[in-house]
Amino acid sequence: MVVLTVIEEELSAVLEEFGATHEISGSGCWAREASDESMFPVIVTQCVDRSNLPAMESVRDLIEDWQPEYVLLVGIAGGIVRSKDGENLSGPSPGDVVLIEYVHYGEYVKRVDSQRLMRYYAVSHPSADLLHRHAKPLARTEWFVDLPLARPSGDHGGEPSLVAGEIVAVEFLAGDATASEQREIFGQYDHALAVDMESAGVARAMDRASNSVHYHPRWLGIRGVSDRTAADEKAESLLVDNDAERTAWRDYAACAAARVARLTVQRLLHDARPPQAEDQGAPGWGVEQ
Incomplete structure (x- = not known):
């Protein structure tokens, strides 16, 4: 299992939540102390940089080094929030955690005759089976109890929610609904709950990693909501300052995501798996001339 973070606040929250204090020399990765230095059930690391291309490169390297x-x-x-009945907002609140079900890459389009036509390439979306069996059930538990950081004060008191839905990956910080590009993108993905800058890169790398019948890694995306960005101008007018909200909630959102990740990993790796027999190979097949 590899847990990939991006910014320093995310890395710090995950290292603390997982108790990963042992640096694996020369790898840029951390783990719990292990009696067998060749076997770490979980390692934690940080992306080489922000955005989708560095995320894709990081996952590619991690798969080559560790075969998770x-x-x-x-x-x-x-x-992502939208205006509702002119007075209220619909969408996740700061401190909520979004489980990624489906990844949209909002940058890959064709522009013709003032239209924005979506284009696609192959990606591996988060595993529906892992979501169903291990991550989504946490929503019915008190997963947020005893988080190491107190919930920031303000209009979003109470308990954070754990929800599953679509995410849009872009290459810019989507904090201004007055920008036509942002409204245009979010308007096409009307069910998306969140926006980030890395999930499409991870999804692409995971698709490329499944290059053999003997190796088919799966992935999950767990995103704490640090701030809200609007899909329309009316929603924008109902929001507080995006930067100020992110500053207030970033650390708490990272801690909430790290907690959900740790509980999910505990469910996934609860039982040890016995070793498997070596693959015996298979004959080829061809057409005789």
Whole structure:
């Protein structure tokens, strides 16, 4: 299992939540102390940089070095909110955690005749089976109890929610709904709950990693909402300052995501798996001339 973070606040929260205090020399990764230095059930690391291309490169390198069965992308994201009945907002609140079900890459489009036509390439979306069996059930538990950081004061008191839904990956900080590009993108993905800058890169790398019948790694994305970004101008007018909200909630959102990640990993790796027999190979097949 590899847990991938991006910014320093995410890395610190995950290292603390997982108790990963042992630096694996020369790897840029951390783990709990292990009696067998060749076997770490969980390692924690940080992406080489922000955005989708560095995330893709980081996952590619991690797969080459460690051959993990699972990759978890853990950290913060912006929650996408929309105006509702002119007075209220619909969408996640700061401190909520979004489990990624489906990844949209909002940058890959064709522009023609003032239209924005979506284009696609192959990616591996988060595992529906892992979500169903291990991550989503946490929503019915008190997963947020005793988080190491207190919930910031303000209009979002109470208990954080754990929800599953779509995410949009972009290459810019989506904090201004007055920008036509942002409204245009979010308007096309009307069910998306959050926006980040790394999930499409991870999804692409995971698709490329499944290059053999003997190796098919799966992944999950766990994103704490640090701030809200609007899908329309009316919603924008109902929001507080985006930067101020992110500053207030970033650390708490990272801690909340790290907690959900740790509980998910505990469920995934609860039982040790016995060793498997070596693969015996298979004959080829061809057409005789």
